[in-house]
Amino acid sequence: MSKRVIVVGGGIAGLSAGVYAKKCGFDVTILESHSIAGGNCTSWRRGDYLFEGGMHWLTGSKNGEPVNKLWRHIGALDNSVEIHTREPFAQYDYKGTPIKLSRNIDLTMWHLAEHSSKDFQAIRAMSEAVRRVSKLYMPISDLRGVKATKKQRIPASLAFNFLTTSKMLKAYSKVSREEYIAQFKHEGIQETFRAFVEEKSGFFPFLMTFGTLARGDGGFPEGGSLPFVQRIVDTFERLGGKLLLGTPVERVIVENGKAVGVMVAGQRMDTDFVIVTTDTMALEQLFEVPPKASWLDEMRRETRPTMCVHVALGINADLSAYAERYVWKLEEPIKLADETIEYLGFNNYAGDTTYNPPGKTAVTIHLTGNSYDFWKAAKAEGCYADEKQKIADKVIVAIEKQIPETKGKVEVVDVATPLTYERYCGNWKGSWMTEMTTDKMLKMKPYPAVIDGLSGLYLAGQRLMPPGGLPVALMTGRMAVQHLCKDTGKLFVSEE
Numbered sequence: 266m267s268k269r270v271i272v273v274g275g276g277i278a279g280l281s282a283g284v285y286a287k288k289c290g291f292d293v294t295i296l297e298s299h300s301i302a303g304g305n306c307t308s309w310r311r312g313d314y315l316f317e318g319g320m321h322w323l324t325g326s327k328n329g330e331p332v333n334k335l336w337r338h339i340g341a342l343d344n345s346v347e348i349h350t351r352e353p354f355a356q357y358d359y360k361g362t363p364i365k366l367s368r369n370i371d372l373t374m375w376h377l378a379e380h381s382s383k384d385f386q387a388i389r390a391m392s393e394a395v396r397r398v399s400k401l402y403m404p405i406s407d408l409r410g411v412k413a414t415k416k417q418r419i420p421a422s423l424a425f426n427f428l429t430t431s432k433m434l435k436a437y438s439k440v441s442r443e444e445y446i447a448q449f450k451h452e453g454i455q456e457t458f459r460a461f462v463e464e465k466s467g468f469f470p471f472l473m474t475f476g477t478l479a480r481g482d483g484g485f486p487e488g489g490s491l492p493f494v495q496r497i498v499d500t501f502e503r504l505g506g507k508l509l510l511g512t513p514v515e516r517v518i519v520e521n522g523k524a525v526g527v528m529v530a531g532q533r534m535d536t537d538f539v540i541v542t543t544d545t546m547a548l549e550q551l552f553e554v555p556p557k558a559s560w561l562d563e564m565r566r567e568t569r570p571t572m573c574v575h576v577a578l579g580i581n582a583d584l585s586a587y588a589e590r591y592v593w594k595l596e597e598p599i600k601l602a603d604e605t606i607e608y609l610g611f612n613n614y615a616g617d618t619t620y621n622p623p624g625k626t627a628v629t630i631h632l633t634g635n636s637y638d639f640w641k642a643a644k645a646e647g648c649y650a651d652e653k654q655k656i657a658d659k660v661i662v663a664i665e666k667q668i669p670e671t672k673g674k675v676e677v678v679d680v681a682t683p684l685t686y687e688r689y690c691g692n693w694k695g696s697w698m699t700e701m702t703t704d705k706m707l708k709m710k711p712y713p714a715v716i717d718g719l720s721g722l723y724l725a726g727q728r729l730m731p732p733g734g735l736p737v738a739l740m741t742g743r744m745a746v747q748h749l750c751k752d753t754g755k756l757f758v759s760e761e
């Protein structure tokens with residue numbers, strides 16, 4: 266008889282853990298509260314438009330990258346899935362002049378130099394930094410002591426690259442956004458960086474992202490979130506796994522220091538092991554006695570939530586002339602909770618028939634910043650819907666001003682707030698990633714997947730390694746199953 270595993274949550278971490286555990290011979294049931302799987306990795310249809318909610322660029326989309334092997338192992342990607350890498354990947358509109366950032370770093374360098382030859386030294390230094398960082402891909406390693414069909418080792422060349430770039434990375438990690446920008450004299454280039462680099466996180470995360478894109482990774486799998494998730498679900502079910510949708514877990518049952526089952530709709534479901542993949546910051550909700558661990562305390566202390574108001578618009582106009590990610594400076598900043606939004610940008614799906622019919626365009630805008638308490642208060646005061654409408658109106662006015670062909674053409678409006686993410690995915694403060702601190706990023710060390718003194722329980726999910734995102738969900742799902750294999754003496758079935 267195979268050992269039974271219950272996975273709580275059918276987001277990317279839960280589905281990944283499910284496939285890995287099935288391949289290792291466990292009897293796996295995933296319990297997902299929502300009516301579809303995928304969690305934050307999702308899209309939704311409104312009228313003629315499909316709005317992409319959770320995937321904009323994917324680490325490991327490039328064939329040959331270590332994380333790509335993992336995506337293929339769980340069935341998320343295969344040779345039939347086209348990967349889009351549109352160019353430029355971002356464009357800033359500087360008083361009507363486009364400033365473009367391309368994956369091709371030489372192209373970016375010469376393009377920026379054309380705007381400002383007097384900034385050439387600073388532009389060249391930036392290009393060189395991106396080039397060096399582009400050699401730092403995400404490594405895959407195995408849990409010490411796990412028996413695996415094939416060991417994943419960190420290549421010596423990657424270790425060497427980390428070693429030789431660490432000094433440069435540390436230096437960049439200490440530079441604030443404004444200090445970095447001050448090296449450039451051209452106002453448009455300064456504004457471009459101001460628009461794409463978060464003030465609180467500094468230049469470092471932007472550099473890492475740019476490096477990933479410059480390597481040819483960070484593409485967009487055709488069709489986005491929904492087919493991506495469906496391919497993993499299909500793989501899981503083909504292997505004999507059970508996915509129960511609309512099945513919220515109320516509680517994990519712990520007896521004598523061991524997780525032995527879960528409560529669903531007041532009924533007990535017994536199991537041998539439980540893998541919890543819901544937001545670790547909200548872990549206590551699933552336990553009668555909240556689990557205790559010093560690393561959980563550290564996580565609670567250090568986690569700064571990344572969240573957004575997601576404004577999705579269906580526009581009856583073809584915006585193919587605009588970049589995939591198009592940003593400009595607002596004449597009048599938009600106020601949202603405690604944030605002042607000075608730059609507005611959208612993800613543009615023009616020309617992609619998955620998202621909109623020909624001649625029409627779906628755009629999505631992420632207004633990031635901690636607005637959770639604002640929306641909570643609006644809900645309590647009964648003005649939640651009004652506030653959503655107000656923010657949508659401000660965004661529409663700003664877009665119409667910047668792009669006159671959209672005037673009067675917005676026909677669908679959909680606003681999701683942090684409360685929406687909290688309601689649908691159970692995320693702590695509706696947050697779907699963790700703010701990056703350079704310190705954590707340089708360490709790249711995940712929080713443990715286990716809690717001392719509580720056996721039979723494994724944890725996975727975006728929160729276990731800042732900044733989170735899809736590859737972290739995947740890798741932590743994999744790691745939870747490595748712990749499971751190690752504890753049960755099973756052979757871990759590795760990626761080929």
Ligand SMILES: Cc1cc2nc3c(=O)[nH]c(=O)nc-3n(C[C@H](O)[C@H](O)[C@H](O)COP(=O)(O)OP(=O)(O)OC[C@H]3O[C@@H](n4cnc5c(N)ncnc54)[C@H](O)[C@@H]3O)c2cc1C
Pocket residue numbers: 273274275276277278279296297298299302303304305306318319320321322323324512513514515542543544573575631689690691692697698725726727728733734735736738
């Ligand atoms: C607007 C936006 C843009 C993003 N862009 C990117 C991007 O470009 N690249 C990238 O890598 N990442 C991106 N992300 C982040 C990424 O989508 C998430 O980090 C990732 O999907 C998290 O996966 P997860 O499985 O860890 O958690 P979740 O997606 O939160 O999954 C948890 C699952 O558990 C379920 N659940 C919760 N409570 C219970 C319960 N009690 N019982 C049963 N089930 C339960 C939830 O319904 C959910 O399905 C983006 C996210 C958003 C919202």
